[in-house]
Amino acid sequence: MNPVDIYLQHLAAERRLSPHTVAAYQRDLAQLGQLSAGKPLAELSVTDIRGAIVRLRGKSLSAASVARHLSSWRGFYVFACRRLGYTHNPCLGLRPPKAAKALPQVLSPDTCTQLLNGAQPAAEDDALQARDRAMFELFYSSGLRLSELADLDLNDLDLQSGEAEVTGKGRKTRIVPVGQQALSALAVWLQQRAPLARDDTPALFLNQRGTRLTPRSIQLRLKRWALQAGLNQHVHPHLLRHAFATHVLQSSGDLRAVQEMLGHASISTTQVYTHLDWQHLAKVYDQAHPRARKKS
Template sequence: MTLDALRQCFLDHLAGERGLAEHTLRSYGAILADDLVELSSSQVTEPKQLTLPVLERLFISWRRRGLGDASLALRLAAWRTFCNYLMRDQWLLDNPAAQLKAPRAAKRLPKNLDVDSISQLLQLPQDDPLAIRDAAMMELLYGSGLRLAELVALDIDAIHSRHRELRVLGKGNKTRIVPYGRCAAEALERWLPVRAQWLGSKLDEVALFISQRQQRINPRTVQVRLNFWGQQQGLKGNLHPHKLRHSFASHMLESSGDLRAVQELLGHANLSTTQVYTHLDFQHLAKVYDGAHPRARKKK
């Protein structure tokens, strides 16, 4: 079996069994497709030909193309994962990519909005159905620190309004429970009747956020709507969903200093991923959220 055919089997495996995020699948697929073309020009087309010297030459070619450290690390991750898959299915005896060292990519602190900018952004009209939906989405992106894919995947039964909690399906199909605050609860209360009106007699749609076509909202639509409101509300630069997640993390840490609580709320598997926001290290969770998040506090 050729490496190119095995690449497709590998991607199917990642999508089915490991539940990898779609953008990671696309990245791995594109990287391997690109590199396999280069390898085939050197007559490397079968798994048994994948050796450390072959991958070292590939690594050198990446460097010559001027790829940065983060890109190199991603390409190595793709190859290590691919070779592990080939070992699992006995196409390889060992993993040659495991012997290549990835450069350490410098972790930059993501840019976030301050609390005043968030408040400015979320002052949306309450008599426009689209604005009502968009406000509810933004309140959850910021109020619960959701990833875009997590927001879009929410079903109506993910809401536990009595406890103000969401059941979120995160990376690797891992489920976590996250709280949401008063402002998000009020935004959801305004959105749910609009959702019911849009659906009409279509009772089989389970998505929490839908388009006017009665279908689960598309991630691209969320991005476009968020950017639209950023410009409409006078915020500078492009506004994307991850900026609201970064803002959530930064504001929670500024208020609480509780790194482990924020790690759990964000759904980070490793603490080091959360440490991009700060160098603090403390502990506990829902209590921290209720006391610290700017849009969770009760009205006085």
């Protein structure tokens, strides 16, 4: 049995990877053989692996695809050095090309206003409409993650101080401000909530059965709400979080404050919104500056 087959058997039998994943490793290793002109894998050098990466990039593969290939090759050589007597790992020290970070899509302030004000409550569905309006106002007001909003309990909300205590990633808690529009919508929902509540559930947002609303249900309700508001784009909860961060940063310029409100552990995560803000400024410049406009 050749070294690649032994490795693939190890992946399937010992690591219990799925057949689909094992097949992906097999393809990546077969491609390494092709890219190195059939040279035995045991004889490949760092230079050979670098050349294979260059050839992959020459085929217009994305940085993510090249990174996956390199990960597959590195995994094989780690196994081969430990179990098959290979004397060196030619992938050591090689880094995959950096993938360009896709900037998140952002709703404009006008679009957010259309979304939050556009859907009018139906007479037979007042409680659910009040709940949805409160949820989506809170998303935009406070920049919450979907899981954070779904996990909110009644005692996490303080209408008097205009704040909410949120439990984020790693079970870390933070205090976020709640805007006036969201406070008003929450007050209306809390009046409607009491008759729906079941078994003294602590959840802030409930379904028709009186139990905690699931994240998936919140996603579906937002999608429906956006359609009712006449938006012709896919709106998901994280889009409102992006809108919150971008609009606060555009108005205040305070990156540290936005980091704290979003609950980001690192400022580098928050810095993506500075790029979004720059895109906005660049667009305004292109439209307004006489030296930036193209001659007609």
